[in-house]
Amino acid sequence: xxxxxxxxxxxxxxxxxxxxxxxxxxxxxxxxxxxxxxxxxxxxxxxxxxxxxxxxxxxxxxxxxxxxxxxxxxxxxxxxxxxxxxxxxxxxxxxxxxxxxxxxxxxxxxxxxxxxxxxxxxxxxxxxxxxxxxxxxxxxxxxxxxxxxxxxxxxxxxxxxxxxxxxxxxxxxxxxxxxxxxxxxxxxxxxxxxxxxxxxxxxxxxxxxxxxxxxxxxxxxxxxxxxxxxxxxxxxxxxxxxxxxxxxxxxxxxxxxxxxx
Numbered sequence: 001x002x003x004x005x006x007x008x009x010x011x012x013x014x015x016x017x018x019x020x021x022x023x024x025x026x027x028x029x030x031x032x033x034x035x036x037x038x039x040x041x042x043x044x045x046x047x048x049x050x051x052x053x054x055x056x057x058x059x060x061x062x063x064x065x066x067x068x069x070x071x072x073x074x075x076x077x078x079x080x081x082x083x084x085x086x087x088x089x090x091x092x093x094x095x096x097x098x099x100x101x102x103x104x105x106x107x108x109x110x111x112x113x114x115x116x117x118x119x120x121x122x123x124x125x126x127x128x129x130x131x132x133x134x135x136x137x138x139x140x141x142x143x144x145x146x147x148x149x150x151x152x153x154x155x156x157x158x159x160x161x162x163x164x165x166x167x168x169x170x171x172x173x174x175x176x177x178x179x180x181x182x183x184x185x186x187x188x189x190x191x192x193x194x195x196x197x198x199x200x201x202x203x204x205x206x207x208x209x210x211x212x213x214x215x216x217x218x219x220x221x222x223x224x225x226x227x228x229x230x231x232x233x234x235x236x237x238x239x240x241x242x243x244x245x246x247x248x249x250x251x252x253x254x255x256x257x258x259x260x261x
Contacts, residue, residue: 013086102181117185198233
């Protein structure tokens with residue numbers, strides 16, 4: 001039994017894993033899981049060829065629930081071994097498949113820099129960037145009502161503060177976060193920062209240093225793969241006219257609103 005990855009490319013961590021596995025030629029079976037089961041995105045993303053094609057037919061949400069006791073994506077199944085959490089899966093794959101050293105350097109200080117960013121990321125970039133999608137697309141989709149513009153402004157101000165810190169502390173004048181080559185830190189950062197872009201908040205437009213870093217990351221993993229992975233998020237506005245099942249609304253709206261607090 002080969003490697004299985006349970007993913008929905010609407011999810012930032014899932015995109016990081018997908019790009020990492022594909023760019024390193026790691027063979028895996030794509031198990032497509034719909035985050036908003038039976039509703040939001042019925043369109044399956046293109047996922048390359050061979051064993052990496054998404055499974056046909058219904059969502060693999062039930063299978064993911066069996067793989068991950070946390071009942072969320074991403075999730076990994078490698079024979080009898082299962083694993084959850086994006087960072088843990090990225091590190092597992094990098095070690096098992098002996099990926100190039102620049103992803104998670106053997107040099108203790110460079111590795112510590114990757115670890116530092118990954119630790120900082122969750123309470124900063126990840127704490128703000130996804131909320132742009134909830135405010136501009138998901139909450140209006142599920143409630144039928146837009147949120148006050150002040151809510152988006154508040155989130156964008158918080159994200160701007162995080163981006164200032166990202167540029168000054170982590171990126172500085174380097175090509176990538178830890179130097180001249182891409183690492184897991186860059187990959188985790190970029191997928192998160194594409195979330196606002198997908199809903200029309202181009203955070204790169206007025207930040208030339210950040211914009212050039214994004215271009216280098218795209219080049220490092222390959223532009224075709226990069227945009228393939230982001231196809232769903234870059235077309236998320238297509239969801240605005242979809243009818244949502246009332247029962248699903250009851251389940252999802254309280255979760256989304258809680259996330260914004």
